[in-house]
Amino acid sequence: MKKLKLALLLFVAVVAASFTLVTSEKGYEIGSIATDFTLKNIDNQIVSLRDMKDAKGYIVIFTCNHCPYAVAYEDRIIALDKKYKKLGYPVIAINPNNPEKQKEDSFEKMQVRAKEKGFTFPYLFDEGQKIYPQYGATKTPHVYILEKTNKGNVVKYIGAIDDNHADESAVKEKYVENAVNALLNNKEVSVKTTKAIGCSIKV
Template sequence: MKTLKILVGVAFIIAISAFAIDKVSNPPVTGGYAVGDVATDFELKNIDDAMVSLANYKDAKGFIVIFTCNHCPYSVAYEDRIIALDKMFKDKGYPVVAINPNNPKAYPDDSFDNMKVRAKEKGFTFPYLFDDGQKIYPQYGATKTPHVYILEKTAKGNIVRYIGAIDNNYKDASAADKKYVEDAVNALLSGNKVPVELTKAIGCSIKA
């Protein structure tokens, strides 16, 4: 019995040691951009079948990049607010660029054809791009729909200035007393530091 206890103890120590070594040699994988990083450009198909990249926006001061989709109830709840953000800031140099990151095989409602239907139904005033092959959302580190990345165009590139939620109440726009995206863009337009740079995105997980 004593020998068994010793063997179990030794096995436990070996397991702990192996775990510790693995944690050192294989640190947790972290992906995506942090605030202050330079975001690379992309070229994705829009619902009008044209290819769109951030480089197309010669006069933009920055971008409100929003990963969103058709089926997610959180995304649906924010659609009118996304349209309002585009109306509010597009002419000031910060247009909305929406990207659907979901795999349509996992959620047929999020197919490219259904994106066209949804955009027409809602009267989207902004590009609604399809992340074909799901190559872009992992670069950004998006995990939810909706998930927002505000980029500021600079001489060094498009710098990430805000990551997270649109506001603090997905159920009711009128009840939201923290308008993170609106406040961030207004700060950038005024030449000020973004007041809240990082929040937790609330929504549906992106479907791979």
């Protein structure tokens, strides 16, 4: 009987492990608990989500210097941080690219770009490119909105910032704003995932 229990336990463990493996390959889905990280900011300080004690959640954006789609969204990302940091949803930008493959995305160039544009949010370097695969980011820009709960940081939205990268004045759906507004009002996020064209992450 004991042997049977042990075998059963082993079976469950193997099944669970294989599921975990599948999830980690594909990255997060809505409802996943997102990992925290310890990454270097452009001011050489180390940043983790847990350090932001007052936050109700986070707007995590994988973005970079070189990608024209990311550049097209820089001003809108600054505006998001200005609007939502004080409401408890700060922007945390992470550059996932390997600077050996994309020179414009080096740590030094990140510092330059952040200064030029006056970034109001942390712009972190995913050194060794360990964080973006856990999230499942595939491109820049790629947004993950996390809600801080007692179970951890729950993924509530994955996708684009809005529905028009080319022309802000022609935007019809502000996906990220709508999602954060819903979370701030304790409502269900209506559009949970969207897709947009972006630059593949350079490994």
